[in-house]
Amino acid sequence: QQSTVLIAKVKRSIMMRPTVPLQQLLSHHLSQTITPTTKILRRKQLLLPSASSPLSIQTKTQTRTNYTLALTRQVPPTLSKALTSSHNSPSPPSPISFKNAQTQHDSYHSTLRSILPTFTIPQDPSQPDCVFLEDTAVVIGTHAVLNRMASPSRRPEVDAVHDVLLQFGVTVDDMRRGEEEATCDGGDVLYNRGNGEVFVGLSSRTNEAGGRFLRESFAPTAGVRVIPVPLHLLQEEEESFLHLKSIVTHVDERTLLLPRGRLGDEVYKLMDAERRGYTSIRVPDVASCNVVSVNGVVLASPTECEETKLILEREIVEVRGMRIVYEDASEFAKCDGALTCKSILLTI
Numbered sequence: 001q002q003s004t005v006l007i008a009k010v011k012r013s014i015m016m017r018p019t020v021p022l023q024q025l026l027s028h029h030l031s032q033t034i035t036p037t038t039k040i041l042r043r044k045q046l047l048l049p050s051a052s053s054p055l056s057i058q059t060k061t062q063t064r065t066n067y068t069l070a071l072t073r074q075v076p077p078t079l080s081k082a083l084t085s086s087h088n089s090p091s092p093p094s095p096i097s098f099k100n101a102q103t104q105h106d107s108y109h110s111t112l113r114s115i116l117p118t119f120t121i122p123q124d125p126s127q128p129d130c131v132f133l134e135d136t137a138v139v140i141g142t143h144a145v146l147n148r149m150a151s152p153s154r155r156p157e158v159d160a161v162h163d164v165l166l167q168f169g170v171t172v173d174d175m176r177r178g179e180e181e182a183t184c185d186g187g188d189v190l191y192n193r194g195n196g197e198v199f200v201g202l203s204s205r206t207n208e209a210g211g212r213f214l215r216e217s218f219a220p221t222a223g224v225r226v227i228p229v230p231l232h233l234l235q236e237e238e239e240s241f242l243h244l245k246s247i248v249t250h251v252d253e254r255t256l257l258l259p260r261g262r263l264g265d266e267v268y269k270l271m272d273a274e275r276r277g278y279t280s281i282r283v284p285d286v287a288s289c290n291v292v293s294v295n296g297v298v299l300a301s302p303t304e305c306e307e308t309k310l311i312l313e314r315e316i317v318e319v320r321g322m323r324i325v326y327e328d329a330s331e332f333a334k335c336d337g338a339l340t341c342k343s344i345l346l347t348i
Contacts, residue, residue, distance in 0.1 A: 066295045070112045071164065071344040073133045074123035075105045081128040082335035083151055085242050094334045101331035105131065108299070108327045108342060115295050121164055127157050131332070132341040135185040136161040138214060139170065139346055140198070140224060145217050147184040148175045150205040161344075168348055173217040175210065184210035187243030187341060188231075194253025196223035199271055201244025203231045229270050234263070241286075242336050249291050249340060251298060251316060255279050259286035281315045283308040290338040292345075293322075299339050302326045 080096040112118045124130050129151075136158045138145045144165050146158050155176065165172055175182055188201035198218065200211040208228070215226035229244060241247050247267050248258045256273060258264035260282045268280060283289065285308040292299040298316050303309055316322050329339050 067116055067345040067347055069168070069346045069348055070116055070118040070294070071121065071133060071161070071346065072105075072109050072112065072118060072342060073121040073131050073160075075102050075131045076123040076125045076128055078125045078128040079131065079331075079335065082132075082337075083129055083154070084334075085336050096331055096334050104328050104331055105342065108329070108339070111297075111299060111325050111327060112294070112343060115297050119164065121160050124157075124160065127154070129154050129335070130157045130160070132187075132337055133157065133161055134341045134344055135187055137165065137172075137344060138184070138186055138189045138191070138198075139165070139344055140191060140218055140221055142170050142348055143218065143221055144170050144172045145184075145214055146172055146174045146176065147186060148178075148182055148210070149185050150183045168346070170346075170348065173213075175213050178213050179209045181207065182209035182213045183207050184214065185243060186344070187245050187338075189214070190244055190248065190250065192250060192253055193347070196221075196225055197276065198224060198226045199229050199244065200226055201229045201231045203243060205243060227271070229267070231267075231270070233270065234266055245290055245340050246338065247286065247289060249289060250293055251281060251291065252293065252320060252322070255281060255315075255320070257281045257283070257289050257291060259289055260284050264289075281311065283311050287333070287338075288312065290340055292339050292343065294345055296321075297323045297325060299325050299327050301330075301339060302328055 075098070077098055079098055079101055082096075109118065109120065121133065129135075135149055135154070136147055138147065146162055149155055149158070158176070162172060162174075175184060183206060184200075185203075185205040188203055188206035190199040190201075191197075192199075198214065200206060200214060202208060202211060211226060211228050218224045218226060231241075231244060241263075244267075247263060248256050248271070251257050254277065256268070256271075256278050258268055258280055263286070264280075264282055268274070271278075273280065283305075285303050285305040288301055288303045288305070288308045290301070298312075300312060313324060316324055327339060329337060329342070332338070332341070
């Protein structure tokens with residue numbers, strides 16, 4: 001009965017006449033994910049609330065509202081042609097193994113499916129970067145902004161995500177039809193669902209016009225505040241990161257994960273994080289600062305830095321009562337990809 005309620009809740013969010021293939025895929029994906037999700041909740045001795053209430057999970061530190069759906073996209077066989085930050089060119093410094101990338105992504109997708117319903121969009125071989133669908137859209141509740149990504153060659157990736165969001169009943173505002181100079185990559189947008197703060201990194205990929213478009217589009221959404229983070233002030237550090245979430249991500253609604261040292265210090269200050277009531281976890285390995293925190297589980301990259309691993313397990317598992325799952329994304333890192341790049345989390 002609980003599984004039926006959750007399926008019905010998601011299906012009610014779909015438009016009245018979805019395409020038959022999408023409807024079939026939706027039924028398949030939900031049927032594969034509902035059972036393990038319910039089992040996890042039962043193991044934690046949690047009760048599913050009524051269909052009209054958002055799912056929530058109690059940890060040692062706080063109550064956190066659950067995401068209800070994840071979007072992912074298949075890996076294209078042309079991934080080796082994906083763009084890199086080196087002059088925005090399709091030439092990864094190390095050869096990418098499609099087989100290994102597929103294995104890593106299958107594991108990532110399987111982990112997400114064990115936590116919440118997950119819908120996968122088919123890949124397009126003409127779009128080598130399409131697996132990194134996070135950059136295509138910013139979704140808050142049932143409203144989304146479709147981004148004009150900084151790289152013109154990536155902009156066609158938005159269309160498939162647009163179609164799926166519409167099918168799930170999400171209203172969309174298309175940045176591509178706004179100011180011509182507005183650009184935004186979703187990797188520069190860090191949203192805290194707990195207090196409605198949307199940190200927008202102003203970088204080589206996301207500009208002030210893009211941040212302004214986000215602010216205006218989400219203005220009618222109660223409690224949402226767009227906060228610019230001027231990463232361009234860190235020009236001397238420019239080569240060390242691609243997006244805001246290359247440096248900082250949320251562990252929970254009050255905790256940020258950042259690197260030790262000057263880069264982490266400066267970003268924490270630019271976010272005005274201390275005044276806003278955040279605490280932080282600081283680790284030596286900057287690559288480990290990109291994590292996906294979803295419904296009490298943190299997906300993190302394996303690290304050879306033993307100190308980083310000890311800090312993460314102490315702060316996340318012991319102190320906050322959450323769970324860590326290590327997911328290898330090393331093949332995607334060769335073309336600047338990370339864990340958050342490969343999914344969009346929704347509450348619908």
